[in-house]
Amino acid sequence: MTPRNNLEQTIRDAFDAYVGDRVAHRRPDAATNARRRRWLPTRYLLTASTLCITAIVGSIVWAATSRSTDHRQASRSGQTQPTNPTTQPTPSSACSLQVSVNDRTYTFELSQNRDVRHIAASGPANIAATTSGKCPERAAWILSHGNHAVDPSGGNSWAVETSETAFQLDFDAPQCSQSAAIHGCLGGFSVVQTILISIQD
Amino acid sequence: MQRAAVEMDASGGTAQMDGLYREMRSNLVWLATGLLDDAAIAEEIVQEAFLGLFRRWSQISNHEAAPSYLRRSVINAARSELRRRALTRRRVAPIDLTSNSAADSGALLNEEYSQVVRAVKALPRRQQEIVLLRYWQGLSVRETSEATGVSAGTVKSTCARALQKIRQELETQ
Numbered sequence: 001m002t003p004r005n006n007l008e009q010t011i012r013d014a015f016d017a018y019v020g021d022r023v024a025h026r027r028p029d030a031a032t033n034a035r036r037r038r039w040l041p042t043r044y045l046l047t048a049s050t051l052c053i054t055a056i057v058g059s060i061v062w063a064a065t066s067r068s069t070d071h072r073q074a075s076r077s078g079q080t081q082p083t084n085p086t087t088q089p090t091p092s093s094a095c096s097l098q099v100s101v102n103d104r105t106y107t108f109e110l111s112q113n114r115d116v117r118h119i120a121a122s123g124p125a126n127i128a129a130t131t132s133g134k135c136p137e138r139a140a141w142i143l144s145h146g147n148h149a150v151d152p153s154g155g156n157s158w159a160v161e162t163s164e165t166a167f168q169l170d171f172d173a174p175q176c177s178q179s180a181a182i183h184g185c186l187g188g189f190s191v192v193q194t195i196l197i198s199i200q201d
Numbered sequence: 202m203q204r205a206a207v208e209m210d211a212s213g214g215t216a217q218m219d220g221l222y223r224e225m226r227s228n229l230v231w232l233a234t235g236l237l238d239d240a241a242i243a244e245e246i247v248q249e250a251f252l253g254l255f256r257r258w259s260q261i262s263n264h265e266a267a268p269s270y271l272r273r274s275v276i277n278a279a280r281s282e283l284r285r286r287a288l289t290r291r292r293v294a295p296i297d298l299t300s301n302s303a304a305d306s307g308a309l310l311n312e313e314y315s316q317v318v319r320a321v322k323a324l325p326r327r328q329q330e331i332v333l334l335r336y337w338q339g340l341s342v343r344e345t346s347e348a349t350g351v352s353a354g355t356v357k358s359t360c361a362r363a364l365q366k367i368r369q370e371l372e373t374q
């Protein structure tokens with residue numbers, strides 16, 4: 001017979017592990033989940049091969065993006081593009097996400113720390129999202145609205161998913177008068193930034 | 202995260218909502234996922250719960266009750282989702298961690314955890330909710346009572362019955 005306290009603790013641990021595999025988000029107090037996971041060889045190999053492919057693709061995208069970003073920054077600041085790449089100044093800007101809601105801009109400096117934010121605004125919504133700076137190769141962004149974010153063709157809902165390191169998306173959606181959400185992932189599978197945009201009618 | 206870089210509307214209720222959102226969102230997503238086994242639906246439910254609170258914020262007299270309101274909203278939405286699944290016959294089959302659909306997740310769980318998850322998922326809906334809120338989410342009897350809409354006495358007796366069932370189930374496995 002399992003002692004009562006042990007059973008309660010086991011329930012807690014079991015569901016931490018069970019749900020932890022289904023949810024990209026991790027509670028701060030569930031940090032020990034990863035240690036409890038039993039990694040099977042097949043899964044380990046799949047993950048390793050995925051990482052290798054991602055690293056190769058990511059390095060190509062990263063090189064192209066960083067060159068483009070450097071060029072834009074130089075152009076904005078009136079600097080001429082150096083002819084020798086080794087003499088380019090290293091941008092100090094971290095990866096950031098600019099969210100514009102009805103012409104008001106919110107800037108989020110993104111790091112590996114998980115965080116959630118809430119923006120309140122008056123509707124109808126006009127939303128734009130842009131990333132800039134030195135973002136990791138492995139980034140994914142999901143912008144969603146409505147009750148069924150997974151169905152981009154749905155009537156009152158839209159969702160955009162992009163794995164671009166840098167992106168710009170504009171939405172002029174009069175029907176977007178309730179909410180929108182942006183989930184950003186950097187460098188892995190965990191969601192690092194979740195932004196809920198509440199729009200009042 | 203560098204707070205200084207974040208420009209937020211710090212006025213009144215919005216600032217409080219921001220704090221609640223940061224503090225509770227992840228836990229609520231975990232709770233809804235535990236009840237529904239679907240992280241995407243869980244995210245939507247939690248988003249809707251926060252929006253509901255945001256819309257009613259000015260009408261709520263006791264803002265201390267906001268966490269309780271959010272939990273209850275999520276529980277109610279999860280119940281609706283489970284009812285909808287049952288009605289449309291798209292209800293997810295009882296958790297079978299040996300099936301292909303859950304093989305990936307099941308493979309990561311050790312046998313003891315798999316048995317416990319199966320035993321909890323086999324409980325009636327209300328017992329399952331109460332067990333997860335009390336022992337997984339770590340809520341008090343009063344908080345569990347507020348979230349599920351049953352009395353504190355019912356929470357205690359349901360917990361006792363549920364633990365007994367889980368224990369019996371584990372012994373037979």
